[in-house]
Amino acid sequence: MxxxxxxxxxxxxxxxxxxxxxxxxxxxxxxxxxxxxxxxxxxxxxxxxxxxxxxxxxxxxxRPNIKHGGFSEEEDRIILSLYISIGSRWSIIAAQLPGRTDNDIKNYWNTRLKKKLFGKQSHKDQRQQQQQFMRQVTANDGMKQEAATGDANGSSSMAVATYNWHHQAMAVPVQPVPGTMMGGHRIGDEGDESIRKLLYKLGGAGPFTALPVPQCVPPPMYEGSPSLMPPPCPEDATALLNEGDVQDSSVLPALELDQSFHFNQVKLDGLESFFGMSIDQSMR
DNA sequence: AATCGTCACAACCGCCTGGTG
DNA sequence: CCACCAGGCGGTTGTGACGAT
Structure with missing residues (x-):
């Protein structure tokens, strides 16, 4: 029934x-x-x-103060950055864009941004590139799901995530492709500092979500939203990080940073037409 | 002017999660 | 511990507007 x-x-x-x-x-x-x-x-x-x-x-x-349409380049960029990092978590993305709703952003992505991203190609190429891009995005999500369920070979002694990806995204730190060119800006530059901080706090997509990294980064931005808080951290994991020190990349081993960069880079490979940007070759 | 195809967006559907008794 | 319920979310669909032929 x-x-x-x-x-x-x-x-x-x-x-x-x-x-x-x-x-x-x-x-x-x-x-x-x-x-x-x-x-x-x-x-x-x-x-x-x-x-x-x-x-x-x-x-x-x-609701008061709702904005409709007229997405700015800056908003496009934020949406894209967050989509790359955390996937289709529209409510989280919307929370970073005052006056925007998840439904609005979702529609905007599906009807315009996606085309902006994959546009100017033959239908065949466009379809292939979309499929490739979505495979990469979903494969990344899949890794998170696997991490969430652990594996059957006893490696569960490693501190893999035990809660779902929704929470992992909150709890696991991410380094959002430092040096990547987006919208004419280089991630890591002053102008992108806010996005970088946000992605870091969100702990968006990165392969190391499946790796034994400290799981419970204090997420200061969720202080006002208890429902978004991940489960309590084990003391040893929490102790690895100082309060407000979430951006200290030393919490991630260099290997994981490399992998994170590579993985996000794979996603970014499909994005070069976006804003006419070019991926910074020096970072490859 | 009529028809057809595409686009954009509002709204619905169904699943998942957390709270409560 | 379990069942139930409401809220929240993401995916999908329906439909009107608009442009091309």
């Missing part, structure tokens, strides 16, 4: 929201908040909508 639906689909309205529905929802939430119960909310205000639908509508369109 399948999971019970979150609402009675027969009596629930679907499709585009009318201005009246928007007004009802918006004014109620502005006055009363969500009450911590989205499922009950539509009944309270007399909307024939699923609670999830109300939540989505509020978060994506009715």
């Amino acid at each position: 399948g999971r019970a639906p979150c609402c009675d689909k027969a009596s629930v309205k679907k499709g585009p929201w009318s201005p009246e529905e928007d007004a009802k929802l918006k004014s109620y939430i502005e006055q009363n908040g969500t009450g911590g119960n989205w499922i009950a909310l539509p009944q309270k205000i007399g909307l024939k909508r699923c609670g999830k639908s109300c939540r989505l509508r509020w978060l994506n369109y009715l």
